Amino acid sequence: MADTNQYKRVVGGSVPRFAPHARFRFDDIRQAWVVLAPERLLLPDEQAVEILRLIDGERTVDAVIDELARRYEAPREVIAADVIAMLQDLVGKKVLRQ
Amino acid sequence: MNAVDPPLALLAELTHRCPLRCPYCSNPVELSRASAELDTPTWKRVLAEAAALGVLQVHFSGGEPLVRRDLADLVRHAAEAGLYSNLITSGIRLEADRLAELVEAGLEHVQLSIQDSDMANGDRIAGLAGAQEAKRRVARLVREAGLPLTVNAVVHRQNLGRLAQIIDLAVALGADRLEVAHVQYYGWALRNRAALLPSRKQLDAATATVEDARARFAGVMVIDYVVPDYYAHRPKACMGGWGRRFLNVSPTGKVLPCHAAETLPGFDFPSAAEASLSAIWYHSPSFERFRGTAWMPEPCRSCDRREIDWGGCRCQAFALTGDAARTDPACALSPDHDLLAGAVADAQAREPGFVYRQHSAAQRHTSELTSSPA
Numbered sequence: 146m147a148d149t150n151q152y153k154r155v156v157g158g159s160v161p162r163f164a165p166h167a168r169f170r171f172d173d174i175r176q177a178w179v180v181l182a183p184e185r186l187l188l189p190d191e192q193a194v195e196i197l198r199l200i201d202g203e204r205t206v207d208a209v210i211d212e213l214a215r216r217y218e219a220p221r222e223v224i225a226a227d228v229i230a231m232l233q234d235l236v237g238k239k240v241l242r243q
Numbered sequence: 244m245n246a247v248d249p250p251l252a253l254l255a256e257l258t259h260r261c262p263l264r265c266p267y268c269s270n271p272v273e274l275s276r277a278s279a280e281l282d283t284p285t286w287k288r289v290l291a292e293a294a295a296l297g298v299l300q301v302h303f304s305g306g307e308p309l310v311r312r313d314l315a316d317l318v319r320h321a322a323e324a325g326l327y328s329n330l331i332t333s334g335i336r337l338e339a340d341r342l343a344e345l346v347e348a349g350l351e352h353v354q355l356s357i358q359d360s361d362m363a364n365g366d367r368i369a370g371l372a373g374a375q376e377a378k379r380r381v382a383r384l385v386r387e388a389g390l391p392l393t394v395n396a397v398v399h400r401q402n403l404g405r406l407a408q409i410i411d412l413a414v415a416l417g418a419d420r421l422e423v424a425h426v427q428y429y430g431w432a433l434r435n436r437a438a439l440l441p442s443r444k445q446l447d448a449a450t451a452t453v454e455d456a457r458a459r460f461a462g463v464m465v466i467d468y469v470v471p472d473y474y475a476h477r478p479k480a481c482m483g484g485w486g487r488r489f490l491n492v493s494p495t496g497k498v499l500p501c502h503a504a505e506t507l508p509g510f511d512f513p514s515a516a517e518a519s520l521s522a523i524w525y526h527s528p529s530f531e532r533f534r535g536t537a538w539m540p541e542p543c544r545s546c547d548r549r550e551i552d553w554g555g556c557r558c559q560a561f562a563l564t565g566d567a568a569r570t571d572p573a574c575a576l577s578p579d580h581d582l583l584a585g586a587v588a589d590a591q592a593r594e595p596g597f598v599y600r601q602h603s604a605a606q607r608h609t610s611e612l613t614s615s616p617a
Contacts, residue, residue, distance in 0.1 A: 153462030166351050166391045168327060174249060174297040181327040183352035183391045183420060186251055186299055239391075239419050239465055 155206060155233045157225075159243040162202035167240045169197055182240050196228055200241065206232060247486070247525055247534070249297025253326075254491040254502060255286070257314070258306040262335040264370030265358065266435040266597040267397050267426040270306070271506055274600075275494040283313040285516055287320045289492055292520040294324035298490065304331040304502075306494065309341070315348040322349025329354060331395075334381035335374060339388075346388050353385045354393040354422070360408035368401065370599050382416035394418040398449065399426045399439035400590075406449050410456045410466070418464055423453055425471035429503040429558055434598050440590035446474055473583045477548065478555025478571035485533035485557060490524065498523045500530060503558040507567045533557050533568075540569060542576040 155161070163169055168181040178194045180187040189197060195216075199209045210228050214221045235241040259274035281289070290301065301321050308314055309332055321328050329352045330345065357378050359365035365375040385392045394413040398406060406423070413421040425446075426432055426439050441449070453468045460466070472479065482489045482501045491499040496515040499505055505512060510532070513523045524530060532538065536549050543554045555571020563572045563582050572579040 164391070165389065168351075172297075172299065174295075179299060181299055181351075183393055184300070184302070184329055184354065237462060237465070 153236055153243075155229050155236055155243060157205065157207040157210070159206045159232075160202065160204070161200050161206065161232055161236070161241045161243045163200065164239055164242050169200075180240060182238070185238065185240070187240070192227070193231060196231055248488075250293075250490045250524060251298065251488045252300040252302065252490070253290075253293045253298045254302045254304055254489060255289070255308075255317075256304050256306065256491065256493050256502060257286070257308045257311045257317070258494050260310045261305060261307040261333065262310075262371055263307070263333050263356075263374060264599045265368060265397070266370075266431070266599060267399060267439055268431040268600070269427055269429040269503060271430045271503075272434070274306075280311075280494045281492075281496045281516065283316060285496065286313070286317050289496075289515045289520065290317065290321045290326065291324050292515075293490065294321075294326050296521050296524060298326065300327045300329065302329045302331055307333050307335065309333075309335075309337055315341075315344045318345055318350050319348035327351050332356070332381075333369075333374070334378045335371070336377070337381050337384065339384055342384050342388050346390060350390065352391050352393065354395050355381055355385065356395045356397070357409070357412065358397070359402040360405050360412045361402075364402065368597075379416065382418070386417040391419045392417060393420040393422060395422045395424065397424050397426055398441075400441045400445060401439065403441050403445045403449050406452045407456070410452070410460075414460060414464055420465045420467065422467045422469065423449075424469035425449075427469075427472070429562065430506070431600060433562055435595075436586060437590040437593050438595045438597055440473060440587055441471070442591060443474060443587075446471065472556070472559060472571075472573040473587055475573040475583075476575045478552050478559075478573040480552045481556035481559070481571075484535075484553035486524070486530040487534065487553070490520065498527075500533075501558065504529075506558060507561055509567075538568060542574075543570050546576065 166183060170179060172179045178189055180189060195213065196209065199212055206228065210221060210225045214224045232241060236243060258280055259270055260277055303314065308330060318328050328350050330350055331354045334355045355378060357365060357375065358368040362375040366372050382392060394416060396409050410421060428436050453466055457466050486500045489501065491502045492515050493499060493505060497505055497512045498515050498520065499512055510529050512529050513527050539549060539554050543549050555573055557567045559573065560569045560571050561567035564579050569579065570577040572582050574580065
C-alpha cells in the first residue's frame with residue numbers, strides 16, 4: 146500500500162522516537178500507560194508498553210528487538226515481526242518518527 | 244451491569260459566537276448569548292475537575308474559541324492539570340502573537356477547518372468573504388509555530404466534486420492529519436439537509452478518492468473519514484456510547500454526553516456551575532439515561548452489535564422520529580430506516596439554497612450574539 150513511501154518503512158537500523166507532540170505517560174487514575182497525540186488516544190497493551198518504553202530516540206529497532214528477545218527468552222524472529230509491525234503502525238499514525 | 248469507566252476526553256465549548264455561518268453547523272438552532280457564558284474561574288474549575296476525573300484530552304471548541312479572551316489562560320490551566328490541549332478553530336483573525344501566546348501556554352495541536360479548495364465557493368459556504376485566504380495564512384502560522392496541524396473538511400454535495408483538490412490542499416498546507424467528514428445532520432445542519440446531502444454516486448466516488456489518497460499519502464498525512472449516516476447500513480457508535488467516553492460542557496455550563504444532546508426533550512442537564520463533573524458523570528440521571536444497554540428497545544436489545552454501536556445516535560433518533568429512545572434510523576434493522584431514503588430522495592429532487600444563520604455583522608464581532616436566527 147505505502148510503496149511510494151519506502152523511506153517511511155521501519156527497518157532494523159531505524160531509530161524511532163516519539164513525535165514532538167506525542168506524549169507517552171503513565172496515567173495514575175487508570176494505573177495504565179497511555180499515548181496522547183493530536184485528537185488521538187492510544188491505550189497500549191502490556192506488550193506494546195514494553196516496546197514503547199524502549200523507544201528513546203537512541204536505540205535502533207534491532208537493539209529494541211535484542212533487548213526484548215533477551216528478556217523473554219523468545220525467538221528473535223517472532224519478537225522482530227511484532228515489534229516492526231507495531232512501530233510501522235505508529236509511524237503511519239505519526240505518533241512515532243524515525 | 245458494568246462499572247462506569249472515567250471519561251477520556253472533554254469537549255469544552257467555550258462559546259457559540261463564531262465569525263462563520265456554515266450551513267452545516269451542528270450547533271443548536273438556538274445559540275447561547277455571550278452574557279450567559281461560563282466565566283474564567285468556572286472554566287478553570289471544570290478543567291481541573293476533568294483532569295481529576297480521568298479526562299486525558301481537552302478539545303477547546305465552540306463556536307470559535309478564539310473569541311474568548313481568556314483562551315490562553317484556560318490552555319495554561321489545562322496543561323498544568325496534565326490535559327492534552329487541542330484547539331478546534333476556524334482560524335479567522337488568529338495572528339502570530341496570539342498563537343505564540345497559546346503555544347507558550349501549552350497548546351499541543353490545532354485543528355483548522357476549511358470549507359472548499361475553491362476559494363470563492365469556500366467563502367460562500369462559510370458565509371464570510373476572505374475566510375479561505377485567512378485559513379491558508381493560519382495553516383502557515385501553525386506550521387511555523389511547530390505545532391501539528393489537522394485540517395478539517397466537512398464535505399457535502401456542494402464541495403464533494405473537489406474532494407481530490409481538497410486533499411491536495413491539505414497536503415500543501417502541511418497537514419499531518421486530515422479529517423474528511425460528511426455532514427452530520429444536527430442543529431442548524433438539519434435545516435440545510437436538502438442542500439447538503441450527496442447522492443449515492445457522489446458518496447461512492449468520495450470514498451474511492453479517500454482510499455486512493457490514503458495509500459498515496461501514507462506516512463505523510465493521516466486521513467480520517469467520517470461517513471454519512473444517511474447511506475449507512477449500521478449506525479455509528481455515537482460518542483463511543485452515551486456517557487462512556489466523552490463529556491461535553493456547553494458555553495453556558497451544561498454538562499452533556501454530546502454537544503447535540505441539549506436539544507433532547509425531557510432532560511434536565513446539570514450545570515458545571517452547580518455540581519462537580521464527577522458527581523454528574525457517575526450519578527446524574529441524564530448520563531444514566533442511555534448508558535449501557537438496559538434502555539434499549541428492540542431490535543437493539545437482542546442485537547449482537549449492541550455493545551459495538553450502542554444503539555447509534557440518540558440525537559439522530561430524536562431528530563428523525565421524535566423519540567430519542569428509538570433505534571437510530573441509520574440502522575437497516577430500524578423500523579424507521581426508510582426515513583433516510585426519503586430524505587435522500589427529497590434532496591435529489593430539489594436544489595434549495597443555503598439557509599444561513601441570521602446574525603448581523605455587528606453582533607458577530609462583538610460580545611452580544613443573539614440567539615434568534617430567523
